[in-house]
Amino acid sequence: MTSEGISDDRAAELSVLSFQARYLADHGFTVTPPAELADTDQLALESPTVRAMAERLAANDRARQLVEAQKSRQAILDGTFTDLLVDGHKFLTDEPEGVESFWGAGDNVLWAAGESLIIAGPQGVGKTTTAGNLVRGMISDEVAELWGLPVRCAQRVLYLAMDRPRQLARSIRRQLHEVDPEILRGRLVVWKGPPPHDLARHPALLTEMAERAEADVVVVDSLKDAAIGLSDDEVGAGWNRARQQLLVTGRQIAELHHLKKVTRERGDKGPPVDIDTLYGSTWLTSGAGSVLLLSGNPGDPIVTARHLKQPVNEIGPLTLVHNADGSTEVRRGAELLTLARGGLTARAAAQAMFETERPSRAQVEKARRKLDEYERAGRMHSDGSSPNVWWSDPEADVQARHDDLGAQILPFTASNEQ
Secondary structure, three states: OOOOOOOHHHHHHHHHHHHHHHHHHHOOOOOOOOHHHHHHHHHHHOOHHHHHHHHHHHHHHHHHHHHHHHHHHHHHHHOOOHHHOOOHHHHHHOOOOOOOEEEEEOOEEEEEOOOOEEEEOOOOOOHHHHHHHHHHHHOOOOOEEEOOEEEOOOOOEEEEEOOOHHHHHHHHHHHHOOOOHHHHHHHEEEEEOOOOOOOOOOOHHHHHHHHHHOOOEEEEEOHHHHOOOOOOHHHHHHHHHHHHHHHOOOOEEEEEEOEOHHHHHHHHHOOOOOHHHEOOOHHHHHOOOEEEEEEOOOOOOEEEEEEEEOOOOOOOOEEEEEOOOOOEEEEOOHHHHHHHHHOEOHHHHHHHHHOOOOOOHHHHHHHHHHHHHHHHOOOEEEOOOOOOOEEEOOOHHHHOOEOOOOOEOOOOOHHHHO
């Protein structure tokens, strides 16, 4: 019996429950332990079972640290890190002047090569649809387009289907059903279910999985399944290390992610969404090259996409139409051109672009730049009043399905790949 009058077996059981409760709480779960657990620290000291468990866990953790340290020392001895050590001149001159795009063209880049892409949004707005269309473009024999911008071909894509893989299979089947089965067998590899270990605690594992799959591109679906406790900065830094280790090998990575719960509940009716509304540690987005937000209500065929963090030019807001066949059509520019028929101020344009009655100064300025672009392209003119008012020209609506630089925006379908 313990000093509290509890049997040794019950003390051991309570101590194990206490350990489990603390573990779950540390990883973001809400638990309601039995009232008897108030003094479990003392009970744990008196329980040989829990003492043995704690010693075994500590020994395992220490062994893991020693193995990781030995791997690092061996890598230095083997010269594995040699390629990462370069002289200053080579470091400054090896990189091209502009941004190399993996999805994009010129300064209109949605995904920069050598940098990670985060596709974020609430449930049901098309994150997996976008990922499926990206995969289709990457395994195509020719350069394909998505949202009017080219997608670079990949040798092989590793898709980490960690979040509801059966549902994912049904979803991306719509995008990939016309792809040659031999291409699917040879250029797409899918990991079904959770990873073998937490990828933030074991940063090297992500690259090892890509090497095992012989993949040069990894799609993570989704971040919440790759690492436990994303709101913890240590976990966020661990995941960023995993992605950077992958990128330094010359591979590419795209990550699907969610928003904070409060944002998901408000949907488009809430305040303007910024990068801080993505769930988790700041290191998740700080280490990303591009953060793309999809917003709308779950299941809506029409959603909005825009950059929260961009490599070069800010792209969006774009109006996307998810078609029943899995393709996505972009409708960009038509709304502002239509609104400008009766005259349009920068503030009114910002209200339409960002779907808010109270646009911020930054949003008004972004709208002003967009209107200036239309004016330079000859599709609007302003009257110079205060506040300035822009008017669309009669022929502007004819080009409503063109992007800001005049490139044709088409649905991403098989016919576009010819």
